[in-house]
Amino acid sequence: MISINYRDGRPIYEQVKEGICRLITSGAIKENEKLPSVRELASSLAINPNTIQRAYKELEAEGYIYSAAGKGSFAAPASETTNMKKNELLSALDKTLAELFELGITEAELIDHIKEVKK
Numbered sequence: 001m002i003s004i005n006y007r008d009g010r011p012i013y014e015q016v017k018e019g020i021c022r023l024i025t026s027g028a029i030k031e032n033e034k035l036p037s038v039r040e041l042a043s044s045l046a047i048n049p050n051t052i053q054r055a056y057k058e059l060e061a062e063g064y065i066y067s068a069a070g071k072g073s074f075a076a077p078a079s080e081t082t083n084m085k086k087n088e089l090l091s092a093l094d095k096t097l098a099e100l101f102e103l104g105i106t107e108a109e110l111i112d113h114i115k116e117v118k119k
Helices: 012-026 038-045 049-061 078-102 107-118
Strands: 065-068 072-075
Touching: 012 049, 012 078, 038 049, 049 065
Parallel strands: none
Antiparallel strands: 065 072
């Protein structure tokens, strides 16, 4: 489920967006499954419906969800969301790797670290 941390420095809509994205990419929300309506989710989280609407709008623009007029919002097919998430994470990894190389890490150290993480 989605939880809101009011001490988090990020805006609430970003927390909602991240929570829904996590549920979709983890498979907790299946592809083509209907998401709660804006009003339902706003009510359950005790936040303004405009906040949910903004999160849904951004998720749709990023391809994680789609809307059907008069029917609501639905999770996009898993293959699309999985590929988007992989690309997003690989992009973040590229930036991290560039910084690590600037700090002098060797390729061998990275490979050892990857092997440790993979265990």
